Amino acid sequence: MEHAFWQERWRENRIAFHEAEPNPLLTENYDRLKLSAGDKVFVPLCGKSFDLDWLLAKGLTVIGAELNEGAVQEVFERLQLAPEVTQIGALKRYSAEELTVFVGDFFQLQADDIRPVDAVYDRAALVAMPDSMRADYAQHLMAITDKARQLLVAFDYDQSQMSGPPFSVPSKTIATYYDETFTRELMSDTAISGALAERCSGQEQVWLLTPQSAP
Numbered sequence: 001m002e003h004a005f006w007q008e009r010w011r012e013n014r015i016a017f018h019e020a021e022p023n024p025l026l027t028e029n030y031d032r033l034k035l036s037a038g039d040k041v042f043v044p045l046c047g048k049s050f051d052l053d054w055l056l057a058k059g060l061t062v063i064g065a066e067l068n069e070g071a072v073q074e075v076f077e078r079l080q081l082a083p084e085v086t087q088i089g090a091l092k093r094y095s096a097e098e099l100t101v102f103v104g105d106f107f108q109l110q111a112d113d114i115r116p117v118d119a120v121y122d123r124a125a126l127v128a129m130p131d132s133m134r135a136d137y138a139q140h141l142m143a144i145t146d147k148a149r150q151l152l153v154a155f156d157y158d159q160s161q162m163s164g165p166p167f168s169v170p171s172k173t174i175a176t177y178y179d180e181t182f183t184r185e186l187m188s189d190t191a192i193s194g195a196l197a198e199r200c201s202g203q204e205q206v207w208l209l210t211p212q213s214a215p
Helices: 002-010 022-032 051-057 070-077 129-144 173-178 194-198
Strands: 039-046 062-065 084-088 093-095 099-103 119-122 150-159 182-191 202-212
Touching: 022 051, 022 150, 022 182, 022 202, 039 051, 051 062, 051 070, 062 070, 070 093, 070 099, 129 173, 150 173, 173 182, 173 202
Parallel strands: 039 062, 039 119, 062 099, 119 150
Antiparallel strands: 084 093, 093 099, 150 202, 182 202
16 A cells, blocks of 8 residues: 555555544444444444544444554544554554554455455545555455445545545445455445535445345
């Protein structure tokens, strides 16, 4: 991953992707993940998202992965949790009660670190990956989560409008990563809004990815 780029964004507080409340695309579509209290959800590139708080309030076990350690520390402070911090290979693991977040390179995370996973919530990871890394990301995500059901947020806009991130990842591109493994259903398709709308125009989409072997 482009570590230096993202660490600089955090250092300079250029984190427009961070929202001060749970994302409505999660709260409106969460039920489609068919989760129950005690199930485990994985949130790649979670940042310091309030989505983590919301998922915990649902009684879930939440596993995150994030490059910036300061963001992870802020999550635990906000939740008034005193984490146990351990080194797991090349990663650092922060864990307290039902929340665990791994700090470091997502590609260093292994299935044994997080399994079993009941669902994935990807709001900010796939769209943060440049084209050269996106297929590898999708493959690694499926491998470490045993192809768990997924709620995926993506953008579809003319990439010439801005360089990204977030990058444009339209339906036909998502298909190349996931359609051999998942059945894909469009849950929401709305005009890009908020701060991102000042930089580009297009659609923000929510996809439900269900393993083809699932009942």
